[in-house]
Amino acid sequence: MKKVLAMPQSLTGARWHYCPGCGHGIIHRLVAESMDELGIRERTIGICPVGCAVLAYDYFNCDMLEAAHGRAPAVATGIKRILGDRVVFTYQGDGDLASIGMGEIVHAASRGEKITVFFVNNTVYGMTGGQMAPTTLLGQVTTTSPFGRDKDREGYPMKVAELLSTLEGAAYVTRVAINTPANAARAKKAIKRAFEVQMAGTGFSLVEILSTCPTNWGLGPVEAMKWLEEKMIPYYPLGDYKVKEAQ
Amino acid sequence: MKGNEALAEGAVIAGCRYFFGYPITPQSEVAEYLARRLPQVGGVFLQAESELAAINMVYGGAATGARVMTGSSGPGLSLKQEGISFIAEAELPCVIANISRGGPGLGGIQPAQSDYMQACKGGGHGDYHLVVLAPSSVQEMMDFAIEAFDLADRYRTPVLIMSEGMLGQMMEPVEVRDFVTPAYEKPWAVTGCAGRKPNIVNTLHLPPDELEARNHVLAAKYARLQAEQKRAELFMTEEAELIVVAYGLLSRVAKKAVADLRAQGLRVGLVRPITLWPFPDTFLEACMPAARAFMSIEISMGQMVEDVRLAVNGRAPVDFFGRIGVVPSPREVRDAIEDVAKRRGLA
Ligand SMILES: Cc1ncc(C[n+]2csc(CCOP(=O)(O)OP(=O)(O)O)c2C)c(N)n1
Numbered sequence: 307m308k309k310v311l312a313m314p315q316s317l318t319g320a321r322w323h324y325c326p327g328c329g330h331g332i333i334h335r336l337v338a339e340s341m342d343e344l345g346i347r348e349r350t351i352g353i354c355p356v357g358c359a360v361l362a363y364d365y366f367n368c369d370m371l372e373a374a375h376g377r378a379p380a381v382a383t384g385i386k387r388i389l390g391d392r393v394v395f396t397y398q399g400d401g402d403l404a405s406i407g408m409g410e411i412v413h414a415a416s417r418g419e420k421i422t423v424f425f426v427n428n429t430v431y432g433m434t435g436g437q438m439a440p441t442t443l444l445g446q447v448t449t450t451s452p453f454g455r456d457k458d459r460e461g462y463p464m465k466v467a468e469l470l471s472t473l474e475g476a477a478y479v480t481r482v483a484i485n486t487p488a489n490a491a492r493a494k495k496a497i498k499r500a501f502e503v504q505m506a507g508t509g510f511s512l513v514e515i516l517s518t519c520p521t522n523w524g525l526g527p528v529e530a531m532k533w534l535e536e537k538m539i540p541y542y543p544l545g546d547y548k549v550k551e552a553q
Numbered sequence: 554m555k556g557n558e559a560l561a562e563g564a565v566i567a568g569c570r571y572f573f574g575y576p577i578t579p580q581s582e583v584a585e586y587l588a589r590r591l592p593q594v595g596g597v598f599l600q601a602e603s604e605l606a607a608i609n610m611v612y613g614g615a616a617t618g619a620r621v622m623t624g625s626s627g628p629g630l631s632l633k634q635e636g637i638s639f640i641a642e643a644e645l646p647c648v649i650a651n652i653s654r655g656g657p658g659l660g661g662i663q664p665a666q667s668d669y670m671q672a673c674k675g676g677g678h679g680d681y682h683l684v685v686l687a688p689s690s691v692q693e694m695m696d697f698a699i700e701a702f703d704l705a706d707r708y709r710t711p712v713l714i715m716s717e718g719m720l721g722q723m724m725e726p727v728e729v730r731d732f733v734t735p736a737y738e739k740p741w742a743v744t745g746c747a748g749r750k751p752n753i754v755n756t757l758h759l760p761p762d763e764l765e766a767r768n769h770v771l772a773a774k775y776a777r778l779q780a781e782q783k784r785a786e787l788f789m790t791e792e793a794e795l796i797v798v799a800y801g802l803l804s805r806v807a808k809k810a811v812a813d814l815r816a817q818g819l820r821v822g823l824v825r826p827i828t829l830w831p832f833p834d835t836f837l838e839a840c841m842p843a844a845r846a847f848m849s850i851e852i853s854m855g856q857m858v859e860d861v862r863l864a865v866n867g868r869a870p871v872d873f874f875g876r877i878g879v880v881p882s883p884r885e886v887r888d889a890i891e892d893v894a895k896r897r898g899l900a
């Protein structure tokens with residue numbers, strides 16, 4: 307009998323601490339499968355954020371490092387500048403990357419650091435209990451935007467893929483989602499491609515992944531997927547924002 | 554050679570090939586020198602977008618096991634504190650230079666030793682210490698840089714070199730040593746897990762017992778450092794009744810003043826802390842009971858004086874003299890010492 311579904315080698319198999327229906331588990335799996343298929347597990351170094359994925363070092367079966375809040379791209383830079391032939395990725399939430407760590411991500415992209423960033427956009431600060439993130443949608447209620455995000459009070463939600471795609475050093479910037487099996491398959495393709503762009507030395511690569519936080523959205527796992535599709539995708543359109551050919 | 558350049562070349566001699574920094578006066582020559590020098594020896598100089606980024610690049614770089622360094626001054630060091638706390642907890646060896654300037658706030662670029670507390674009493678969050686070395690000459694800028702990398706690797710700790718901006722700018726002849734080949738095994742480094750289990754560099758410890766256990770591991774290391782690495786230079790301390798404590802460039806001024814006063818018959822001596830942390834309290838202890846009074850001289854409003862008081866522990870009076878923004882002249886220092894000697898009935 308052929309085994310059609312097995313635990314990727316790039317995952318340790320430790321039990322998720324993520325809430326039921328959370329997108330992080332799906333995304334971890336897509337990243338791990340991509341690592342397996344590219345055969346890079348033993349030369350990959352991953353960097354966890356501060357956020358719900360802070361414990362990702364328990365799950366990814368490769369060398370891992372846990373960074374201070376928002377600083378993962380700088381940590382990745384330090385590693386990659388020394389170990390240029392290794393594959394280095396960061397895994398960051400929207401508070402981590404687009405708020406406190408905006409400086410680091412913009413400059414890493416601008417320098418064309420040959421690293422890969424998995425940016426998980428779930429529109430809230432998950433770990434600290436659902437506060438407003440830079441990516442919180444207009445009208446969205448969070449614990450720190452209790453009246454709904456208002457453009458005049460809290461400003462507009464930030465479109466990270468669009469923003470970073472304007473930078474010369476960015477070689478591959480794309481936005482995907484994990485709300486349907488078809489989208490998850492596309493997400494995995496993008497993840498693999500992002501790794502390949504790094505390995506080809508073309509420049510900085512980032513995959514923005516629209517994800518869910520059922521717990522802080524106050525929705526069940528299925529409704530959360532629906533909410534992602536109906537509310538998030540219209541504001542955060544899926545697709546490639548930057549594709550630089552290898553030279 | 555300039556002090557800052559000697560420090561930078563010392564790093565190169567020690568086998569440091571990676572520098573991540575952000576410009577700030579009076580530290581910039583360290584970065585500028587290494588921007589030219591590191592590519593010559595197959596290394597990388599990278600100007601980070603901020604001190605936050607620089608220290609986190611050092612965190613990543615040190616985690617690979619390479620010898621890495623950053624340098625800054627005053628406000629830049631303040632920004633680095635979160636990263637330094639992470640590096641200390643993760644026990645990653647690296648060297649940080651503070652070519653210090655006056656504060657608080659933007660302060661100024663004039664001579665100051667007012668970052669002593671930040672360097673020696675934490676600075677960042679949590680129970681940690683740095684090894685803090687205070688050179689007093691251009692030669693020591695180079696030698697201590699080399700030594701710093703060795704201490705960092707031996708104890709798996711960040712080491713801070715504290716120098717006044719003025720020492721960084723000063724020119725003195727230096728004797729240059731041969732390149733060092735670092736010989737430390739780093740089985741903990743993150744380099745890709747080929748042929749071994751994955752390594753994890755981490756500072757998060759959610760279970761309370763695990764967190765406490767980690768703190769005990771760190772505390773044991775700090776106890777070892779205190780037992781093994783307290784360093785000070787003693788000058789004319791035999792039978793000295795009044796002990797002057799001064800470090801860095803200022804200790805050279807104090808030395809001159811002490812020599813002059815000895816020549817006049819005043820029984821005064823100098824203890825120059827070389828390690829600011831661990832503070833060389835045992836050297837002060839050794840000066841007692843002959844010493845009946847102590848005096849800390851600093852380019853600050855009085856920071857190290859607290860450690861002198863702790864060392865003396867109420868057994869003798871401890872006085873203070875300090876200026877900010879200038880290195881006091883030997884004459885000024887002499888007058889200050891004489892003044893204390895009179896007040897304490899020693900002259
Ligand atoms: C310097 C600092 N500030 C604040 C925090 C508290 N904190 C922990 S996680 C987090 C937000 C993470 O949210 P996000 O990046 O969106 O990730 P998610 O949890 O949603 O996956 C914050 C603010 C911290 N750990 N460090």
Ligand code: SF4
Pocket residue numbers: 323324325327328329330358428432433518519520521522
């Ligand atoms: S709080 Fe949200 S992001 Fe965090 S694990 Fe739960 S569902 Fe996932």
